[in-house]
Amino acid sequence: MEQAKIYKNGIFYVERDTLDNAQWELECLSRSWRKNGGIVIEHTDNKLIVCEGTGEGEQIFTIKIIE
Numbered sequence: 001m002e003q004a005k006i007y008k009n010g011i012f013y014v015e016r017d018t019l020d021n022a023q024w025e026l027e028c029l030s031r032s033w034r035k036n037g038g039i040v041i042e043h044t045d046n047k048l049i050v051c052e053g054t055g056e057g058e059q060i061f062t063i064k065i066i067e
Contacts, residue, residue, distance in 0.1 A: 012063045022063045029061060 016021040026048045030040050037053040048061040 007067065009060050010059060012061070013066050014063060016065055016067075019065065026061060026063065 012022045023045055030043050030048055033040055033050045039051050039053060041049040041051060048062040051058040
């Protein structure tokens with residue numbers, strides 16, 4: 001499986017044909033945060049918002065399609 005093309009400042013820049021791969025990477029990030037005691041605030045196909053177990057340190061991951 002090919003990884004998302006570019007990751008910078010919480011944004012996965014992907015071509016349309018690698019969108020499924022980027023969405024899978026968000027799913028993996030979500031699982032990892034939960035496993036390590038973090039909180040998943042929001043998880044959609046193209047966005048993941050997480051924070052530490054204390055409720056601090058919010059991070060946003062987003063998928064952007066490049067043409």
